[in-house]
Amino acid sequence: xxxxxxxxxxxxxxxxxxxxxxxxxxxxxxxxxxxxxxxxxxxxxxxxxxxxxxxxxxxxxxxxxxxxxxxxxxxxxxxxxxxxxxxxxxxxxxxxxxxxxxxxxxxxxxxx
Amino acid sequence: xxxxxxxxxxxxxxxxxxxxxxxxxxxxxxxxxxxxxxxxxxxxxxxxxxxxxxxxxxxxxxxxxxxxxxxxxxxxxxxxxxxxxxxxxxxxxxxxxxxxxxxxxxxxxxxx
Numbered sequence: 001x002x003x004x005x006x007x008x009x010x011x012x013x014x015x016x017x018x019x020x021x022x023x024x025x026x027x028x029x030x031x032x033x034x035x036x037x038x039x040x041x042x043x044x045x046x047x048x049x050x051x052x053x054x055x056x057x058x059x060x061x062x063x064x065x066x067x068x069x070x071x072x073x074x075x076x077x078x079x080x081x082x083x084x085x086x087x088x089x090x091x092x093x094x095x096x097x098x099x100x101x102x103x104x105x106x107x108x109x110x111x112x
Numbered sequence: 113x114x115x116x117x118x119x120x121x122x123x124x125x126x127x128x129x130x131x132x133x134x135x136x137x138x139x140x141x142x143x144x145x146x147x148x149x150x151x152x153x154x155x156x157x158x159x160x161x162x163x164x165x166x167x168x169x170x171x172x173x174x175x176x177x178x179x180x181x182x183x184x185x186x187x188x189x190x191x192x193x194x195x196x197x198x199x200x201x202x203x204x205x206x207x208x209x210x211x212x213x214x215x216x217x218x219x220x221x222x223x224x
Contacts, residue, residue: 042217100155100213
């Protein structure tokens with residue numbers, strides 16, 4: 001069964017303390033790996049899509065990387081405004097029509 | 113501004129009273145989808161539509177209906193809501209290549 005697993009479930013950081021979030025996936029053929037940010041009570045906000053192993057994308061303090069089995073979201077010198085839940089989703093080729101399979105998310109809290 | 117608009121944002125209803133949650137997008141996207149989000153379960157797909165008059169079931173379709181009579185609109189219908197449908201609902205849209213998804217702001221539904 002296709003699956004996306006995120007770890008840790010929750011992460012507390014001090015402002016400036018860099019860390020990484022993990023997303024491991026098992027799909028038969030990965031078409032794309034998506035990262036979203038979600039603030040409480042709001043819709044997911046698109047961050048990145050990665051398509052092939054070795055690919056990296058950056059946006060401000062965030063950098064996403066992809067291997068054949070997992071993706072990492074690296075947060076460098078985080079600020080309190082980076083506090084949110086980060087979701088990853090795998091999209092596979094074929095029968096599911098490119099639908100997204102979401103992980104349960106990592107809730108990040110950054111304390112000043 | 114490119115966006116997905118859901119209405120209402122909040123809804124409290126009683127068991128068995130039919131309701132419709134509307135979703136509209138202004139990006140001329142072919143693909144639209146409904147998700148529900150529950151604590152500990154993440155985002156799960158309810159229904160999706162590849163284009164006008166083309167809809168299909170997602171992972172949790174029981175108790176829901178959809179229609180796609182116009183490209184921009186994709187309403188979610190609960191014919192006889194039950195308390196287990198209390199959830200946070202999101203509509204999303206994407207162009208035909210499904211390489212980028214835009215989410216609405218969400219509808220928080222409570223069925224008592």
